Amino acid sequence: MLNVPSQSFPAPRSQQRVASGGRSKVPLKQGRSLMDWIRLTKSGKDLTGLKGRLIEVTEEELKKHNKKDDCWICIRGFVYNVSPYMEYHPGGEDELMRAAGSDGTELFDQVHRWVNYESMLKECLVGRMAIKPTVLKDYREEEKKVLNGMLPKSQVTDTLAKEGPSYPSYDWFQTDSLVTIAIYTKQKDINLDSIIVDHQNDSFRAETIIKDCLYLIHIGLSHEVQEDFSGLYYRKCQLISKEDVTHDTRLFCLMLPPSTHLQVPIGQHVYLKLSVTGTEIVKPYTPVSGSLLAEFKEPVLPNNKYIYFLIKIYPTGLFTSELDRLQIGDFVSVSSPEGNFKISKFQELEELFLLAAGTGFTPMVKILNYALTDIPSLRKVKLMFFNKTEDDIIWRSQLEKLAFKDKRLDVEFVLSAPTSEWNGKQGHISPALLSEFLKRNLDKSKVLVCICGPVPFTEQGVRLLHDLNFSKNEIHSFTA
Numbered sequence: 001m002l003n004v005p006s007q008s009f010p011a012p013r014s015q016q017r018v019a020s021g022g023r024s025k026v027p028l029k030q031g032r033s034l035m036d037w038i039r040l041t042k043s044g045k046d047l048t049g050l051k052g053r054l055i056e057v058t059e060e061e062l063k064k065h066n067k068k069d070d071c072w073i074c075i076r077g078f079v080y081n082v083s084p085y086m087e088y089h090p091g092g093e094d095e096l097m098r099a100a101g102s103d104g105t106e107l108f109d110q111v112h113r114w115v116n117y118e119s120m121l122k123e124c125l126v127g128r129m130a131i132k133p134t135v136l137k138d139y140r141e142e143e144k145k146v147l148n149g150m151l152p153k154s155q156v157t158d159t160l161a162k163e164g165p166s167y168p169s170y171d172w173f174q175t176d177s178l179v180t181i182a183i184y185t186k187q188k189d190i191n192l193d194s195i196i197v198d199h200q201n202d203s204f205r206a207e208t209i210i211k212d213c214l215y216l217i218h219i220g221l222s223h224e225v226q227e228d229f230s231g232l233y234y235r236k237c238q239l240i241s242k243e244d245v246t247h248d249t250r251l252f253c254l255m256l257p258p259s260t261h262l263q264v265p266i267g268q269h270v271y272l273k274l275s276v277t278g279t280e281i282v283k284p285y286t287p288v289s290g291s292l293l294a295e296f297k298e299p300v301l302p303n304n305k306y307i308y309f310l311i312k313i314y315p316t317g318l319f320t321s322e323l324d325r326l327q328i329g330d331f332v333s334v335s336s337p338e339g340n341f342k343i344s345k346f347q348e349l350e351e352l353f354l355l356a357a358g359t360g361f362t363p364m365v366k367i368l369n370y371a372l373t374d375i376p377s378l379r380k381v382k383l384m385f386f387n388k389t390e391d392d393i394i395w396r397s398q399l400e401k402l403a404f405k406d407k408r409l410d411v412e413f414v415l416s417a418p419t420s421e422w423n424g425k426q427g428h429i430s431p432a433l434l435s436e437f438l439k440r441n442l443d444k445s446k447v448l449v450c451i452c453g454p455v456p457f458t459e460q461g462v463r464l465l466h467d468l469n470f471s472k473n474e475i476h477s478f479t480a
């Protein structure tokens with residue numbers, strides 16, 4: 001699959017590397033990291049062979065460039081010469097070659113519609129397609145089904161009308177100072193975290209999730225606004241504070257723009273975007289609450305303005321080392337949320353088991369807060385938190401305080417590289433550790449196990465959970 005990456009690392013045996021079952025990555029040659037690619041694009045070398053000229057590319061022309069040393073690919077109507085990029089592509093040359101001489105938009109979107117290929121490949125831009133390729137047209141039709149922008153009823157197309165009477169519509173009215181948009185739907189339980197509203201310059205956007213569909217309304221306010229609906233929408237957020245949580249993990253607080261409403265649903269992540277020496281780099285992160293303890297909690301107001309992140313800084317990490325250099329007041333772009341965790345999993349839940357490793361703890365933060373305050377049926381919550389050393393444990397004292405305060409919560413720390421003073425549990429995730437930890441308190445109770453951490457940890461954990469007879473419905477694993 002076409003996979004323009006946001007990273008060239010991890011190293012082959014790194015925990016960050018997607019293992020079997022996930023997206024395959026190939027080891028890159030020395031000197032072919034993402035940073036090396038960025039350097040090459042800045043070197044002034046002619047990467048397209050066109051000496052900076054942009055041309056109109058016909059379909060016939062595109063088809064001719066289908067070899068490794070002469071490979072053009074079209075993404076969303078723009079044609080790139082990706083031959084110089086081949087050796088830098090973490091998905092490998094073969095993956096890129098699948099789209100050689102053709103429209104790779106669909107392949108690209110299957111893998112990473114959030115990756116900033118425009119920025120990453122800007123020096124490889126050959127030009128625009130002369131005629132819209134049919135695949136691109138198909139892509140847009142496909143998109144309409146997912147992001148079927150709400151239209152007043154009269155404008156609803158046949159296909160959309162067929163989708164049934166519950167299809168939402170909207171209306172708006174305006175005073176001198178206020179524009180009110182009313183969305184009409186039959187769904188009763190819409191809450192604030194299913195609505196995202198952004199207002200930037202002259203553009204107004206509202207995204208809302210109704211049933212399992214995402215609807216987008218986008219209005220140019222005073223004059224026409226051209227917007228690319230593909231990919232994720234980003235808004236610039238300001239760094240408000242940065243606080244050490246462990247020796248390498250920090251709590252970042254970002255403030256949303258004044259006219260944005262966005263609440264990231266439990267279990268979902270966003271993408272953060274930063275420019276690293278002129279190239280936009282994007283990585284996923286899972287927002288957390290400001291704290292686990294009620295007295296420190298940020299006010300959960302409808303106009304909640306802050307997003308918190310617990311982020312581990314890797315000294316040689318491309319994104320995190322750049323993030324760590326930001327000063328208070330600097331800006332980071334934040335995407336709309338994504339993820340497939342469903343809050344309905346908590347309905348009537350009696351026992352909740354959380355298995356977290358390292359920063360895989362991040363999705364568990366909101367889950368813990370929500371589970372302990374909003375699920376009346378819940379009898380027991382158990383967190384098993386895997387780390388290398390005691391110093392790596394995120395929010396240890398908060399977790400201990402919370403477990404002391406709420407007797408339904410048990411927390412166990414497991415260390416893979418403890419000092420000799422550690423007298424708690426040791427080792428990696430294993431059948432012995434899990435079978436003891438996951439004993440159900442009640443027969444036939446409604447149970448959910450959530451697991452998140454490095455890919456090998458999560459994959460191994462899910463296998464062990466199946467061996468212990470947990471059903472698919474009872475397991476939620478967090479992955480990209």
Ligand code: FAD
Pocket residue numbers: 007008009010011014016269283284285286287309310311312313314315316317318319320321359362479480
């Ligand atoms: P990378 O550049 O990708 O490096 C990753 C690893 O490779 C590091 O160990 C680094 O030391 C090593 N490396 C870098 N350069 C070299 C080199 N030259 N040689 C050898 N090794 C090298 N992380 C969080 O901290 N908090 C979160 O909330 C969070 N949420 C996530 C949610 C999802 C859905 C996913 C998939 C991941 C999440 N992550 C989270 C991980 C995050 O997306 C990044 O992968 C992580 O921050 C590392 O990014 P980086 O660019 O700094 O590191």
Ligand code: NAD
Pocket residue numbers: 015016269286312357358359360361362363386387388389392415416417427428429452453454455456457460478479480
């Ligand atoms: P780490 O290197 O500090 O390791 C923490 C623990 O994970 C270790 O003590 C060990 O018990 C376990 N572990 C590590 N490698 C393992 C392996 N190969 N097999 C079995 N167990 C292993 O972890 P970290 O640096 O904090 O990394 C956290 C990981 O969690 C990252 O890969 C990050 O991408 C991922 N993450 C994913 C999501 C998500 O998918 N939603 C969210 C947050 C973090």
